[in-house]
Every structure is written in structure tokens, then in C-alpha cells.
Amino acid sequence: MHFTRPRDLVVAAVLGLVLIYVVFQFAYGDLPQLPLLAGVTFAVLAVIEVILAYSIRSRIRGGRVVGAIGIARSVALAKASSLAGAFMTGAWVAAFAYVFPRRDELVAAVSDSRSAVAGVVCSALLVAAALWLEHCCRTPSESDRGGTRGTTG
Template structure:
């Protein structure tokens, strides 16, 4: 498994943006209002991943990761999945914002949906950042650093 590349995140964000924008164009009038705090779930996940990243980082720096390679590998998989999901849904929330923001004057629901889209986009960005940081914290230190701590 390779580390997450920025182009992977950009592709996921563009896909999310395109899919949701087309969906909004086709069916916005039939959709229920977006809950204002719908995107906060990603902010909560971002906080949990940041805590996990701090824990793993301190264990790697202190050399206490022997025998926990499977746990670190799972954290890397979680980090990669989180950053890609955050990018995709960040694009989706951005599409929602792009669609509803110009319509705030003509549609009452667009005002509340604009706020929801901002909350979702910010929360998605936090998840991407936390996922990338967790992935960074799971990297093995260079050989010369590991030998100097022994």
C-alpha cells in the first residue's frame, strides 16, 4: 500500500463534486432540507483520528511499537480511507454549496442548506487533514534515527 497522493484526493473530490452537483440539479426540489449538523460527524472522526495519531506518534518515537505492526497497519488503512472519504464528501458538500448559495434569495431552504454545506465542507477538510496526519505519524522513522535511540 502506498501513501495517499494528492492527486488521489483531488480525483475523489472532483468525483464527489460532479456526482452531487448533477444530483442536485436533477432532484433538489424533491430532497428534504439538509440537517445543519449533518457534516459534524466527520469533525468528530477527525478528532478521534488526531488522538490516535498522537498516541501512535509517541509510541513510535519511544520505540514501543514492537509487536503492534498489525495495529499500525490498520491505522494506516483507516487514515487512507478517511482522507479519501473526506475528500469525496468534501467535494460533495462543496457541490451542494455551489448549487444552493446562488439560490438563497429565491428558495427559503437554500439559506439553511448553505449553512449545512459549509459545516460539512469544513468537517470534511478536517477529516482529510487528520487522515493525512495519522498516515504521516504511522511512518517508520529512518534507519539512522532508530539506531541512535537504541
């Protein structure tokens, strides 16, 4: 497994943007109002991943034994979260791009604009937290370990 590349995130974001913009073009009137706190789930996940990242980072820097399976699972979580966050960032940007210009003509567009902004921020936070977690799971170099050989990590 390779670490997340920027192009992977860009592709996911563009897919989310295009897909959701097309959905809004054809079905916005039939969709329920976007909840203001819809994106907050991603913010909660971002906080959890930041806590996990700092925990893993401190274990590795402290020279304590870190299970390879746990690290592999954390990397998989980080990769999935960064891609999902990028997709949803694009989706929320599409929602905002569709509803913001229509806020004078549609009552629902005003609250949907606020929801879209909250969603963009929370999704972007998830991407950042996931990339940080992925970075913390990398094998440290000799200088990161304090130059000692034989340190488990």
C-alpha cells in the first residue's frame, strides 16, 4: 500500500463536485433541506484521528513497541478518511456553488449555504487529520529515533 498522493485527493474531490452538482441541477427541488450539522460527523472523526495520530507518534518517538497490525489499520483508516473527506469536500463545494447564487430567489438556499460551508470546513478538517495520521504512521528515520540503532518502531 502506498501513501495517499495529492492526485488521489484531487480526483476524489472533482468526482464529488461533479456528481453532486449534477444531482443538484436535476433534483434540488425534491431534496430535503440540508441539516446545518450534517458535516459535523467528519469533524468528530477528524478529532479522533488527531488523537490517534498523537498517540502513535508519541509511542514511536518514545521507542516503545508498536504493533504492525495496529499501524496498518491506522494507515488504512487514514487513507479511507482522506479520500472520503476529499470526496465530500468536493460535494459540499458543489452544494455551495449551486445554492449560494440562488439564495435571493430560494428560501431554502440561505440555510443550505450555511450547511454547505460547515460541511466544507468539516470535510477539509478530516482530510488534514487523516493526512497527519498517515504521516505519523510512517517508519521513522534514524535521526527521528535519536540516532540509536535497534530501536523497535
